[in-house]
Amino acid sequence: MISTALFFAIACVTVSILLSLARLLLGPSSGDRILALDTMVINAIALIILFCIQERSDTYFEAALLLAMVGFVSTVAYCKFVLRGDIVE
Amino acid sequence: MNPLIEGIIAGLLVLGGSFTLIGSWGLVRLPSLMTRLHGPTKATTLGVGSCLVASMIFFPAAGLGFTAHELMITLFLFITAPISAHMIAKSHIHRQGHRLDPNPADGIREALPPTGGPTDWATYWQGGEGTPLVVSDADQPPREQSDGRG
Numbered sequence: 001m002i003s004t005a006l007f008f009a010i011a012c013v014t015v016s017i018l019l020s021l022a023r024l025l026l027g028p029s030s031g032d033r034i035l036a037l038d039t040m041v042i043n044a045i046a047l048i049i050l051f052c053i054q055e056r057s058d059t060y061f062e063a064a065l066l067l068a069m070v071g072f073v074s075t076v077a078y079c080k081f082v083l084r085g086d087i088v089e
Numbered sequence: 090m091n092p093l094i095e096g097i098i099a100g101l102l103v104l105g106g107s108f109t110l111i112g113s114w115g116l117v118r119l120p121s122l123m124t125r126l127h128g129p130t131k132a133t134t135l136g137v138g139s140c141l142v143a144s145m146i147f148f149p150a151a152g153l154g155f156t157a158h159e160l161m162i163t164l165f166l167f168i169t170a171p172i173s174a175h176m177i178a179k180s181h182i183h184r185q186g187h188r189l190d191p192n193p194a195d196g197i198r199e200a201l202p203p204t205g206g207p208t209d210w211a212t213y214w215q216g217g218e219g220t221p222l223v224v225s226d227a228d229q230p231p232r233e234q235s236d237g238r239g
Contacts, residue, residue, distance in 0.1 A: 002147070005099035005106075009140065012106030016113035016133070023116050023125075029192060031122045031181035038173055039116055039129040045162065046109055046137045049144050050102075056151060061158035068162050072169040079176035083183055083212055 002053075010050050017043045034078045041071030094150045101143035108136030121194035122181050130174040138163055183212060 017040055024036035048064040080087050112135075115128025145159045185192070186200025201210050 001095050001099045002102070005102040009102040009106030009109075012110040016109045019110075019113040019117045020129075029122060029181065029184065029189075031177050031184065032125065034180075035122065035125060035129060035177050036116065038177070039113060039133055042129065042133050042137055042166065042170075043109060043113070045166070046105065046140050049137070049140045049159070049162075053102075053144050053147055056153060058148065058153065058156050058158065061156060061162070065158055065162050065165070068165045068169070072165075072173055075173040076176050079173075079180045082180040083176075 006050060006054055010047065010054075013043050013046045013050065017047070030082050034075060034082070037078070038071065038075045041067060041074075045071075090150055094146065098143045098147050098150070101139045101146070105136045105139030105143065108132045108139060110136075112136060121192050121196075123178065123195055123197075126174050126178060130170050134166055134170045137166060179212065 020036045020039040020043065024033055024040070027033055045064045045067050048060050048067070052058060052060050052064075077087050109132070112128040112132030115132065116125050119125045119128065141159045141163045145155075149155045181195075182197060182201060185195055185197040201212075204210060
C-alpha cells in the first residue's frame, strides 16, 4: 500500500516541478519567475523526502534541510534585488 | 508494520502529492501574480508538510528510529513560506506600481499610497552611495525603465 502511495506522490511532485518550470519559462514578470523558482525548491524538498521513504534511509534529510534554508535565502535575495537594486546595502 | 499505521502513511502521502500538484496547477492556471501566490504558499507548503508527517510516522514504524530532521524542515518551511510570499508580493507591488512589466489582470495601477506619517515607505528610502534605487513618486515623475532594474 505504501509503495503505491509513494509512486503516486512521486508522480504528482514530478508533474508539479514540470508545471513550475513552465511558469518559470513563461514568466511574464520577474515576480512570477521568483515564485516559480521558490515552488521548485519546495517541490525538490518533497521529492527528496519521498526518496528517503522509498530508500528507507535518512541520509538525505540533511540535503532537504540545506535546500530549505538556501531556497528561502535565495528567494529573499532575489526579491531584495528586484526591490532595491542591491542585496546588502 | 501495523495495517492501520500503513494506511495512515499511505493516506498522508496521497494527500501530500495531491496538494503539491494542486498548488503547482494553480501557479500555472491563475491569471495574475497576486492570485498565483496562493497556490505555492498554501497548497504546496501543506503538501510538503503532509509528506514530512508521513515520513515522521514511517521511520519509527519501520524500526529505523526517529530523527528530528523532518520536524526541523517542517518548522523551517512553515516559518519561511509566508515571509518569502510577503517579499514577492512587495516587490511585485513595487514593480507594477511603477509600470514595470505591467499585467492588467492584477488590478494594480498605482504604487503604495502615501503613509500619512512623517516618513515615506522604507522601500523608497534613499540607500547608501552607489546603490541604484527607485525614488518616491511623491516628488518625482514616474521614471522611464532603462536598465531592467526596479
